[in-house]
Amino acid sequence: MPELPEVETVRRGLVPVIQGQRIEHVQVNRPDLRWPFPKGMAKRLSQQTITLLRRRSKYLLADLSGGETFLIHLGMSGRVLISGEHLGTFVTNHPRKQNHDHVVLDFSNGARLTYNDPRRFGAMDIFETVKESQNKHLHHLGPEPLSNEFNALYFTNVAKSRKSSIKNVLLDQRIVAGLGNIYVCESLYRTGISPKKKACDISRERLGKLVPNIRTVLEKAITAGGSSLRDFRHADGELGYFQHSFAVYGREGKPCPTPDCDSDIARMVQSGRSSFYCPKCQK
DNA sequence: ATGGGGGCCTGCCGGC
DNA sequence: TGCCGGCAGGCCCCCA
Incomplete structure (x- = not known):
């Protein structure tokens, strides 16, 4: 969605x-x-x-x-x-x-x-x-990722006790509300974190960097008018453009966009959903 | 308690 | 050309 x-x-x-x-x-x-x-x-x-x-x-x-x-x-x-x-x-x-x-x-x-x-x-x-x-749809939601409530202190505190993968932690709407598969993949790439890394095993420094990177990815996507995949259209029927800016999402087998990286983007399945990542840049 | 997998639906695409 | 399997942006629920 x-x-x-x-x-x-x-x-x-x-x-x-x-x-x-x-x-x-x-x-x-x-x-x-x-x-x-x-x-x-x-x-x-x-x-x-x-x-x-x-x-x-x-x-x-x-x-x-x-x-x-x-x-x-x-x-x-x-x-x-x-x-x-x-x-x-x-x-x-x-x-x-x-x-x-x-x-x-x-x-x-x-x-x-x-x-x-x-x-x-x-x-x-x-x-x-x-x-x-x-409301049953809203009561359990965590902070908005673009709000001040979602900050490095909050996120490092939550993440340090989570044994599941950072990918699944970011998709958990109780922890931060609004991220989905695309922007989680993109944010992890920008931060150089592997989607399969356990949240509790990631240093404070790296978790802290993830927060502003999530903001940046979301803000750039909003500025570009969202991503038009199969069926998303703007309210007025126009297409968004952010899909042209994906670094990893949907790019399995294509070259990693990091300068001087000679790896291809890989895909794996986590909790039944595709994760796209660079095996060299993301550890 | 937490996490992983299945299920809900339809449509599209690639391979044979 | 036609059929079939795989896959898709989310989220709830059940089971271990």
Whole structure:
């Protein structure tokens, strides 16, 4: 899925279009994604104004004027498309309904938001805004990787007691919330740490370097407008560019980009997921 | 208690 | 050309 930079890119694309707008019509084409939609979802969204569109980890959070918050998760293959005429920044006509268009929201300014998700690993939920910290999707999440809360002191303290691989520690959303497979691979490469190294076996110095490297990778990806892989698109349908900047992800067998390194990028499977790394640069 | 693996879904791509 | 296996950005759940 879209990891943090892709979700943030979607959020930034949606803000000028739907923030402050009222939802005038809701179309729900099936009862669930990964889980059943919340009770009365269409009715609870109808006639609500989106007062603020936020992001927490990989979740989009739309605060509604009535005191509830609409949560959207894109899973692996979810995307949102915006269409509408006379809107300046986006001028496409509403497209004909596509396969896997599961939820369609029409706004007071004529904008239409279509949620499309072939694999249906995504999720939607609605909760009382003041009870956000109790929401089942959010309550266990660790700090945002771009916040000051995620710093070298915090991370070294958490990591020193973890016997699992650094790869799996970084993917654990309770430890830091928003990283996924791509940006973990890229951050570990930048820091020269092997994905299979046990977190507790890595020195404070190296763990400390990982923190700013994670920030840098995420920030560069956000600046580039996210990564467009198989099915990610910006909210307005444009493609992101960060995938052209991957050093290791998806580059098995290609030369390591480190100057003077003559190794090829390798792939291994950890916890059922591919890790891409340079066997020479990452120890 | 922690970590590893399976499962949820569909689509796409490469090999035979 | 057609079929089949492998693989995909996430995350929950079960088992050891």
